[in-house]
Amino acid sequence: MSPDRPNPIEVRDLVTHYGDRLILKGVSLDVREGEIMVIMGGSGSGKSTFLNHLLGLLRPTSGVVRLLGQDINAIGPLDLFDLRKKMGVAFQGGALFSSMSVGENIMLPLREHTNLDEKTMQIMARLKMEVVELAGFEHLMPAELSGGMIKRAALARAIVMDPRLLFCDEPSAGLDPVVSSSIDELILRLRDAMGMTIVVVTHELESAFKIADRICVLDKGEIIALGSVDEIRAHPSERVQNLLNRRTEDVTLDADAYLRRLTGEG
């Protein structure tokens, strides 16, 4: 990396709490320009929390999140507003606005952030709908779409401003294998065609191995492995292998603690 161009995403020693509970225990991560970084982990690993911090939706206890060279928790609201125009987010459930048609949903960022005329915005929205293979569906309401179509529409809305950073939360969760692999291909195509830096949060191994340049494995609020697909596959750590081979972790038995939990005196 050239020194004058910082990594688009830099996280340093991110510590976060949910109430009193410690969720992330000092996570540091760099995502390089134009790469697809997959953040993997089981339920409760802290990956969703991590994503919310990357998006600036939560405030960390300590640590720094820098997007495109700017500390998102330190910059003013106007700078944050400008920064957010350069990032797109596809949420897990799509988060399409149910009172607007698919086309209106996709056009919303353009409407709010640009002064383009209606016709231009429609053309731009249709362009993105072609990219995600949803052409011709702009008049449907979100409730009329299938699960796969909702994820596609959410992706189209996320990329309508041609962002430099794209975040996808579980893009293929809950979809059948064919649809899910077509979404994976779509993400690869987006990176190749538009040169975006993409962060994907998922627990689907197959999809992670297919799209990732690098994988970051989170477990219990810590990064336990970080590397290319092959490095992760061959990772020596037992916790990583457990996750990859879908083994449940052996629980160390503590008779006293077990008894305390049962009696509710823990």
Place this chain on the structure above:
Amino acid sequence: MSASPNLLERVGRATARGIAEIGFGASLLGESLFWLVLGRARRQPVRLPAIFDQAMEIGIRALPIVTVLAGTIGVMLAIQGIYSLRPFGAESRVTTGIALSVVREFAPLITGILVAGRSGSALAARLGTMHINQEVDALRVMGINPVRFLVVPALLAMLVMVPALTLWADFVALLGAGLYVSGELSMSLAVYAERCLESLKLNDLTHGLSKSAIFAMLITLVGVVNGASVSGGAEGVGRVTTRSVVHAISAIVVTDMIFVFAVTR
């Protein structure tokens, strides 16, 4: 040992929660004013079409039911008024009572309660659902301030439409009462109208309308505070919807009393 600290703790927590909600409502109001005034300078203008949408939903679509209820209330007041004045043989003086109680009290109150039930709950349900579906998060990461985008249009529409509906309810309720009075007391509608106007001062009208503007603000803020604090999925949305109606109506009635106490005596 265990009962009383528990009770104290519960009361304390509930009080703290209540105060926090009032504070949240107040900050929402401040933030709404901020975006309304400075939105354009901050490239986050409040859009007129969004306000019209809300005004249509809150105001125009409520017209039929407001008309029916206001007319009914008017007739009811006329019946009760005549009944209560009969022992004094002063039935013809009923117009004063009707005019004042409709314009100062019943029209704003009934309209407020109706809008709370119709639109306050809808607002809470809509925001609650959006919250659960991450639509509010989606707005924030798109660089769209949710207060500017969702709350300000609703607040403005309420502030315009609730007083407008109240004015309409004034008219319909007085007309309803007039129709009954003219039939019952063989007083012509023209005489009735004249006597109504005689007993009403501008102050009475502004009293009712300013109350309705306060109700409008209360309904919006209660709806938004409840909608934003939703947790626990669809069941949670149902809970906050009910809660927002109960809170809004309670707030309306209590505020009404305080307002009357402060202004009328």
